[in-house]
Amino acid sequence: MESLSAFFDMGGYAAFVWPAYALAVAGLLSILVQSKTAVNRLQRDLDRLRPPRETPTSSSDPSSVNAGANPGEA
């Protein structure tokens, strides 16, 4: 128990060491979250605009053949 409080105290430098690590976590997490959120949102938007091809319920139904096609995919 005593060594745990000694650990948090960082030899008297707690006020400097812990904020440094907290800033690191904050910086790394914020960029990560923002990046992941952007990918998820854009993928959702794209899927709504160009729904991924579903297996057609009836292969002879002409109206469903091109419903999910991705035109001009590079």
Add this chain to the structure above:
Amino acid sequence: MHALANPNRFLKLAAVIQPWAIAVCVLCFAVGLPYALVFSPEDYQQGNTVRIMYIHVPAAWMGLFSYGVMAAGSAAFLIWRHPVANMVARASAPVGAMFTALCLLTGMLWGQPMWGTPWVWDARLTSMLVLFFLYLGYMALGDAFERQEQGDRAAAILALVGSINLPIIKFSVDWWNTLHQPSIFSMAGISVDSEMLAPLFLMVGAFQSYYVVVILMRVRAQVLSAKVRAARLMQAAG
């Protein structure tokens, strides 16, 4: 290199690399953080403030590395008009800015107890601050124009012009009288204790692989954004 200029091919490669980058990142943090915070020794002079080094040095390195990627991507974009090169450059900017800010702030947290001041206008600190402003300028300039291509080109030129700052930062501790510690690398070897070197390299590895993870996400977001725009245009036209 030119094969990667195709966004879809780049995304396929990215999908293969991503899980490995995530694994390396998690592993490096999982081993590096306990080492940095607990198992590595105090410094005989600096006590436990030396543990700030395990954040400050990797952040500084990544601030420089990110700018290097941004400049290289900008050059490839200007010379060969690689769209992916520009996406990588644009992806790199906010990440590099974050690392540079982290370097500056943790440096201040280290400077206060050790130097008695959080800041001096010496060459190393000042040039790192300039680097931060270059990142901000790059991001602002890229979005400042009517047409995105104009913004992309202007920002790319800024990135290249600003890259002179990289050797200035690197050699600042040699060229000028500075409060900041000299480089740990010299002809004599590495001047860091081996027990501190392991967590330092692990944390550098953690930050470096984190960068790969995040950059691949951000480039993917830009490719998706372009596809969404194209799909919306087709919808509006159709």
